[in-house]
Amino acid sequence: MEPNCIFCKIIAGEIPSDKVYEDGDMLAFRDINPQAKVHVLVVPKSHFATLAEMDAAQAELVKKCLQKVPAIAESLGLAGGYRLIVNQGADAGQTVHHLHIHILGGQNLGEKLV
Numbered sequence: 001m002e003p004n005c006i007f008c009k010i011i012a013g014e015i016p017s018d019k020v021y022e023d024g025d026m027l028a029f030r031d032i033n034p035q036a037k038v039h040v041l042v043v044p045k046s047h048f049a050t051l052a053e054m055d056a057a058q059a060e061l062v063k064k065c066l067q068k069v070p071a072i073a074e075s076l077g078l079a080g081g082y083r084l085i086v087n088q089g090a091d092a093g094q095t096v097h098h099l100h101i102h103i104l105g106g107q108n109l110g111e112k113l114v
């Protein structure tokens with residue numbers, strides 16, 4: 001728990017969120033400013049900003065998050081596919097410095113950046 005981190009506060013229940021999945025390792029909730037019809041953030045329950053700062057235990061949490069993504073996507077009705085984005089640092093436009101996986105879908109996402 002990092003006192004100034006908005007995602008730590010969401011994990012702690014200090015800030016409300018529209019949760020779609022939670023277990024002991026992660027929380028998934030809808031993005032407050034959705035960039036697609038479905039836009040969910042999957043957040044490990046350990047504070048670190050980027051993959052570069054991740055320790056071995058945190059890597060295990062990220063692995064569990066990734067393993068859970070297909071079930072979360074299925075529960076969101078994303079049978080047609082979806083896109084994952086994990087912004088890393090300033091050039092990527094990362095604004096919340098608690099690692100998170102964006103799940104985007106619910107529409108054809110086009111070719112866009114990748």
Ligand code: 5GP
Binds near residue numbers: 031033034093
């Ligand atoms: P980043 O740009 O760091 O990869 O993404 C941060 C995301 O967090 C943004 O898409 C932003 O809309 C979302 N976000 C920021 N604050 C909140 C919040 O308080 N609640 C929710 N649900 N999403 C947030």
Ligand code: ZN
Binds near residue numbers: 047097
């Ligand atoms: Zn945090």
